[in-house]
Amino acid sequence: MIKLLLTSSGITNRSLENALTELLGKPIGESSALFIPTGVYPFVGGANYAWWPIAGSKQSSLVGLGWKTMGLLELTALNSIEKDCWLSTIKETDAILVWGGDPLYLAYWFHHSGLARELSSLDKDIVYVGVSAGSIAVSSIFVETYSGPRRGAGSPLATEQISFVTADGEISRTLITASGLGLVEFAIIPHYNNPDHSDACGINAERWAAKIPAPVYAIDEQTAIKITGNRVEIISEGQWKLFDRQQ
Numbered sequence: 001m002i003k004l005l006l007t008s009s010g011i012t013n014r015s016l017e018n019a020l021t022e023l024l025g026k027p028i029g030e031s032s033a034l035f036i037p038t039g040v041y042p043f044v045g046g047a048n049y050a051w052w053p054i055a056g057s058k059q060s061s062l063v064g065l066g067w068k069t070m071g072l073l074e075l076t077a078l079n080s081i082e083k084d085c086w087l088s089t090i091k092e093t094d095a096i097l098v099w100g101g102d103p104l105y106l107a108y109w110f111h112h113s114g115l116a117r118e119l120s121s122l123d124k125d126i127v128y129v130g131v132s133a134g135s136i137a138v139s140s141i142f143v144e145t146y147s148g149p150r151r152g153a154g155s156p157l158a159t160e161q162i163s164f165v166t167a168d169g170e171i172s173r174t175l176i177t178a179s180g181l182g183l184v185e186f187a188i189i190p191h192y193n194n195p196d197h198s199d200a201c202g203i204n205a206e207r208w209a210a211k212i213p214a215p216v217y218a219i220d221e222q223t224a225i226k227i228t229g230n231r232v233e234i235i236s237e238g239q240w241k242l243f244d245r246q247q
Contacts, residue, residue, distance in 0.1 A: 005127065006138065036074075036075060036096060039098070041101065042153075097134075138180055138182075138184055157179060
């Protein structure tokens with residue numbers, strides 16, 4: 001069974017760390033993990049952003065938590081490798097840590113590599129820890145905003161222009177609707193009320209959520225959504241909000 005811990009910026013406080021330990025069923029120091037950087041590559045500077053969680057400024061919130069073993073899993077390479085080779089590694093790991101970036105590109109490679117299909121049929125427990133786009137991409141359907149042209153693979157279901165209001169005036173974004181991994185039936189807006197992500201702040205987050213035909217959780221950097229089977233639990237030392245048009 002896949003268990004999930006969906007975050008904006010990784011494991012940023014003790015409550016989130018405790019939630020991860022509970023999902024693993026043992027201490028982090030006794031657990032193995034694989035890190036997936038794939039989603040960040042279709043950005044200018046993507047190679048640098050992929051390095052941050054490995055040995056840079058973001059290391060402590062994900063890869064550097066004290067895992068017993070850590071590996072690097074690059075989704076774009078899997079099609080060129082015999083499946084038995086990489087699938088055996090998946091079956092031996094306790095957690096996959098999925099970095100941010102472009103959720104459409106990330107979802108494309110999860111499907112195109114065959115990993116999405118294999119994860120859905122695993123006969124063992126594995127914990128999926130998502131960061132930003134790594135959290136967005138697990139939904140059956142998601143909506144993401146882009147400040148510039150997309151530079152990676154993946155075809156959206158729909159594309160439109162949208163304007164958001166900020167303290168410095170209106171900003172224009174490209175908003176895409178796309179299919180994800182289908183692991184959850186709600187959607188995620190990460191970086192809620194983070195001033196560096198003005199499209200996810202206040203009324204802008206509400207406008208974003210209104211474009212998504214599903215319940216939407218907006219979560220900040222101190223919040224995670226923990227999913228075990230059909231149980232959804234909010235773990236937070238910060239701010240979050242549920243937008244649900246069906247209520």
